[in-house]
Amino acid sequence: MTELSKNFEPQQTDNKWYQHWMDKGYFYSTPDHREPYTIVIPPPNVTGVLHMGHALNNTIQDILIRRARMQGKNACWVPGTDHASIATEAKVVGMLRERGIAKSSLSRDEFLGYAWEWKEKYGGIILQQLKKLGCSLDWNRTSFTMDPDYYASVIKVFIDLYKKGLIYRGKRMVNWDPLSQTALSDEEVIFKEVDSKLYFVRYPLADGNGGITVATTRPETILGDVAICVNPTDERYSSMIGKEVIVPIINRRIPIIADEYVTTDFGTGALKITPAHDKNDNMLGAKHQLKAIDTLDATGKFTTEELMDDSPSELVMSYNGIDRFDLRKKIAEDIAGLGQMEKIEDYKGQVGTSERTGAVIESRLSMQWFIDMQQFLQKNPQTLQSVMHDTIQFHPAKAKNTYSHWLENIKDWCISRQLWWGQRIPAWYDEEGRFVVAETEEEAKEMFNDQYSISNAQLHQDEDVLDTWFSSWLWPMEVFKGISNPGNTDAAYYYPSTTLVTGQDIIFFWVARMIMAGYEYEDQQPFKDVYFTGMVRDKQGRKMSKQLGNSPDLLALIENYGADAVRFGIMVSSPAGNDLMFDESSLEQGKNFNNKLWNALKLVKMWQGRSSVDRQPSTDNNFAIDWFQNRLNAAKAEIGSLMDQFRLSEALKTIYSLIWDDFCSWYLEWVKPGFEQPIDAVVYNKTIDYFTELMQMLHPYMPFVTEEIYHLLVERNDDLCVKLYTQTATADEQIITSGELLKKVITSLREARIKNNIKPKETVQVFIQTATTDRYNLLKDILMKQLNASSIEVVTEFTQQGISLTVEQDKYLIISSQPIDTTAQKEALMKDLEHQQRFLESVGKKLGNEKFVANARPEVLELERKKQADAEARIKAIEESLVGMG
């Protein structure tokens, strides 16, 4: 027998087994006759490093996929990464800046060269880190959203949707990120509350008779004003409607118009209209046929380009190139200098910021590509129905509300981004701005020939790329080449995937869009179940973030505690859809659990070689074996059902308690032979079987320690990782009930010993007075051992004085050689008696209530009667004990 270390040492074990599983190819999947169980990983960004959110998400996926594998399904978990256009481009631009290279100094191809270099260097880190966590991904299938086939599939889908009339190009108000100089979809804008100011600016009437005051948070846009708008019912201003005012500084004459959009109770009730810089102003501008005057360029700096009609003054010209925030101060000062600033108030407002760069978003008019979502959904009504009717099941189900609310209020999806890193939009323009959508330039030329009768047109491709989500919405299909090579064997076998595990925060970005694409291109749902994880927070409930520095270094945690302990710690406190309050103490618990398993292993190993083959188990051991077998059966059924319902945290807690309490604290103690005594061969073999089965149940959660123990228990040729679960047998309730009684008796008598200061080494005599003598036949020997009793006798009446107590309806008497102080025992009995009497009273009240007897269901009534009878019997037993004690 090899000497086992004092404690489990994950550092040596983890890598060994991961390598072994890889060498054996257990994680690889190819289509066969078995039922597939497919998970596609939510592809992490190539810029990412593993953090707690990934750990939570991927541990769950690994648990599901390992369980499926052991259930005999063809388990396939596809890894991969997302090119993450904005985030990656920002990283690459930053890296170049550090090297003193400006993006603007590079050609598109040069820049992409750097970007690919960066991706090759850093893009795979996160996948390597998943191996440390034990994730059993099919590495042969690793995909990347910019792989050549994937790239082609994205282009194919764009062209297809364009041909179907679902994609259009238009000049619209978009969310503009002046830092990365690109448009963003509405979902990529995060609103934040900021302290700002409300400026009250006076616009004089052109006829010289007074003026109108407007409240604005953005004086820097004043030079783009084209109207003042008031509510038509606002009596303060009704006489002014139709008149003209003069815009400060630029001196433009603009009309006062009326629209119900304006609320009378905010600011002054007068709103300045700047259609080039605000979504609502733009809407009003379109409604009232006002032109839009843009005064900011793509970087958020002032430009006079569109002000030339106003013959701008020198002052206006001097604003050129000033950044929007400096400009705000400058213009406010200049208006004040003109005496047209009435007052400035503090104001808490919301501003939109870029999810990726954090820059304050500008609403900006620009030419972009959109998907017509209304039309798309009309064509694919299953997008909503499948979720509402549980064809696709959301866990937790409450996420359905969020989903339907979004779909019912959906806006067109802006899919173009003014970036280089990503799939370049396959649109081709001639010098006059006419365009066609085509896969290649040659094809585009032909189309120009056909459509515009222009031969050999001089074409250039659209400079923009597609939104990252326009590629990731194809993920469950294209990882199996379902788009680029439709109907291939893999796609036919693995699609639709089985379960998606992802964060609630990307339900719109990703989940909804995958469902749309799934119906559009496969006419099928992309997955059957969606398990939503919550956010990972620290133990104070704060969101984990780099800024707060409360995000622990996951690899350091794995190094310190071992991957199994980290997985345990994460899973033990994270019900589906709820936020995970991460606390390192739960990792401590995981580590302790590892050691508990390890120590149980050490105990069993000590028996090895001490078991005698011929020896049959004694009665007590027979009971222990039977009891644990049934306990195991019951627990297996329960855990299976919990896991089927995705209640993974509860399933883990059930396994934990089954191992720690039932197996270690009860079963092993019951069958443990005396010091250096031999053990029955039957018990020994059964124990090995039970231990093995427990390791198998735990394996999806804690793969490393369980595999290690599996091999240390007995010499084996197979591996736990791919060992198939056996059928669950039904549990015999009666044996389990006997076991519960046994536990209760042991606990109660232990308590009595402690209360009466009987030292553990001192033996006692135990007498039991019971109406059902048979129930103790099988339990006596275990009781003797556990209670350190020299004898246990079932009697009809007690003839001696001793420590009295009751368990259920049975009375117990403990005789020890020590002089007994019965005060404590009496007190306990009195307390119990009082408790029982009060309980009896409440049951009696219920049964005395005619309405209850008339209305309650028969089984409820029967139960109450049993409660009453039990309580009465117990009270009698206690009273007798008290009498016996004198």
Added chain:
RNA sequence: GGGAGCAUAGCUCAGUUGGUUUAGAGCAUCUGCCUUACAAGCAGAGGGUCCGCGGUUCGAACCCGUGUGCUCCCACCA
């Protein structure tokens, strides 16, 4: 402003058509133990106005109304 959800032990949470012993678990706390697998452990114990108020019911942690507090999503009144 619109919507969704939550409130049970010090903490994190279970509590499945309202009735299963005057509410359960894990962690933490307290007490006693260096007992022969395990002190990273063992054996015990304490701890709750089930957020407040009102209602329905024979019976409410659970259903209804209302108030309070918190969280998230959507919109973005300049």
